[in-house]
Amino acid sequence: MFNFFEPNKIFKITSRAPKYVLFLFIIVLSIGLVEALILSPEDYKQSHVVRIMYVHVPSAWISLGIFSSITFLSISGFVFKNKNFFLISKSLAPSGFVFNIIALVTGAIWGKPTWGTWWAWDARITSMLILALFYAMYLISWRIYEDKEKVFKITTFITILGIVNVPIIKYSVDWWNTLHQPASINILSKSSIHSSMLLPLMLMTAAFALFSLLIFLVKYNTELIKIKNRGLDRL
Amino acid sequence: MYGSKVKLRFLFIVILLITLILTIFLILKSLEENVVYFQSPTEIKLLSELKDNKIRVGGMVKKDSISINANEVRFIITDFKNEINVIYTGSVPNLFAEEKGVVAEGILKDRSVFLATKILAKHDENYMPPEVKAALEEK
Numbered sequence: 001m002f003n004f005f006e007p008n009k010i011f012k013i014t015s016r017a018p019k020y021v022l023f024l025f026i027i028v029l030s031i032g033l034v035e036a037l038i039l040s041p042e043d044y045k046q047s048h049v050v051r052i053m054y055v056h057v058p059s060a061w062i063s064l065g066i067f068s069s070i071t072f073l074s075i076s077g078f079v080f081k082n083k084n085f086f087l088i089s090k091s092l093a094p095s096g097f098v099f100n101i102i103a104l105v106t107g108a109i110w111g112k113p114t115w116g117t118w119w120a121w122d123a124r125i126t127s128m129l130i131l132a133l134f135y136a137m138y139l140i141s142w143r144i145y146e147d148k149e150k151v152f153k154i155t156t157f158i159t160i161l162g163i164v165n166v167p168i169i170k171y172s173v174d175w176w177n178t179l180h181q182p183a184s185i186n187i188l189s190k191s192s193i194h195s196s197m198l199l200p201l202m203l204m205t206a207a208f209a210l211f212s213l214l215i216f217l218v219k220y221n222t223e224l225i226k227i228k229n230r231g232l233d234r235l
Numbered sequence: 236m237y238g239s240k241v242k243l244r245f246l247f248i249v250i251l252l253i254t255l256i257l258t259i260f261l262i263l264k265s266l267e268e269n270v271v272y273f274q275s276p277t278e279i280k281l282l283s284e285l286k287d288n289k290i291r292v293g294g295m296v297k298k299d300s301i302s303i304n305a306n307e308v309r310f311i312i313t314d315f316k317n318e319i320n321v322i323y324t325g326s327v328p329n330l331f332a333e334e335k336g337v338v339a340e341g342i343l344k345d346r347s348v349f350l351a352t353k354i355l356a357k358h359d360e361n362y363m364p365p366e367v368k369a370a371l372e373e374k
Contacts, residue, residue: 041364045330050362079244080237115355116328122272160248164255168263177271177293179338184360194363 011224018217025210032203040200050197052110058205060103060128062212064166066096067131070138071159071166078156086152089159090142091219095212097135104128115179123172124180127165134162273338276317285343292319292349293338293357301333312337312349323351330356 036054043050070089077085107125108118119125138158145151173182184193191198263270273293292312300311308323310333321339331337336357341350363371 041366043362044365044368045335046358053362075248079241079248081241114328114330114358116331117353117355120272120355123270156248160251161255164252164259168259176267177273177275179272179355179357181358181360184362192361194367196364197362 007224007227011221011228014217014221014224018214018221021210021214021217025207025214028203028210029207032200032207035200035203041194041196043197046114049110049113052106053197054200054204056103056106056110057201058208059099059106061205062208063096063100063103063131063135064169066092066099066212067135067159067162068166070096071163074152074156074159077152083148083152086155087223088216088220089155091216091223092212093135093138093142094219095215097132097139099208099212100128100132100135104132120179122178122180123176124169124178127169127172130165131162131169134158134165138162275314276312276319277314279319279343279349280317280346282346285345287342289340289342289352291338291340292321293336294319296331296333296335296337298333308354310337312339318347319349320347321349321351323354325352325354327354328356330358332356335359 032054036051040051040054042048070092073085073089073092076082077089104125107128111120112118138155141154141158142151145154172178173180185191185198185201193201273291275294276292279292294312294314297311297313297318300309302309306324308325308327310321310323311318312321313319321341323339323341331354336359338355338357339349339351340353340355342352344350
């Protein structure tokens with residue numbers, strides 16, 4: 001399983017990719033912002049405050065998605081002793097962390113005018129904060145330990161601890177009484193969000209996903225350059 | 236296909252995950268009372284004893300139940316099975332309205348009267364433009 005991948009070959013692709021991703025990101029973000037801020041209607045109840053959702057919800061999705069991905073990659077890397085998977089995880093984590101913080105902050109900004117409070121210790125919000133702490137631990141442990149073997153094990157352990165929290169975040173609003181509203185978008189049943197509001201939401205999600213991909217590529221290239229500088233042509 | 240070490244590492248991860256999930260499940264199950272952000276009027280009714288500590292009650296604001304005199308707001312929280320009267324002094328959030336979700340924080344005077352110190356509006360999962368809402372109401 002890619003055990004003998006060659007950084008040089010991968011680098012040829014990943015070093016060229018960022019500019020195309022950046023180009024695509026700018027286009028999707030521009031359309032998304034125009035849709036979200038100007039073209040989409042205001043909500044019947046919360047009026048213009050609803051526009052915060054177009055940043056809040058995609059950020060939360062992306063941060064959950066990235067955490068799940070780094071857990072999957074870390075476990076695979078640990079089981080199959082694949083160092084490349086760890087490097088991919090390491091490069092993915094920062095954007096996941098940033099989007100997690102954005103989700104918390106925009107949630108607070110939204111909460112003040114709608115709920116009447118910045119913060120509530122309800123299950124959804126607290127579990128999201130716990131995810132941010134796991135991200136922080138994950139990122140810090142990469143800096144603490146010099147020994148690669150050690151860092152691989154510790155980060156895998158952190159992601160496994162953290163992944164248990166992910167379904168709790170997802171289902172907290174269904175399992176317990178929370179101040180946070182339940183999910184509006186369901187894959188299996190009809191969404192309780194009007195289609196004119198769903199479009200900017202999807203565009204912003206695509207834009208944020210592209211941004212994460214861009215940051216990932218830049219980070220990953222740095223890792224590959226580090227390997228090259230050490231004079232190794234394979235991991 | 237894979238070496239025995241690979242299988243062992245995989246087994247290790249699986250056992251670790253199962254252990255963690257069970258542990259977290261047990262912890263959350265036993266803490267259920269504290270994990271919930273608010274209690275419904277029915278749960279208040281079923282309380283075995285009334286305590287003096289701060290609690291939260293949530294539900295819908297009953298239709299035609301809000302009465303405001305001077306600085307005092309009185310309304311009824313209902314979960315369509317049981318009701319509780321709420322007395323509150325202070326300003327309410329913009330989204331506080333009849334037939335909308337609400338969470339009140341405060342202390343219970345008795346089983347049917349709640350003295351709130353803070354009112355939070357609860358938003359539901361429905362998002363739509365005003366025109367769609369008006370069209371829905373016409374139906």
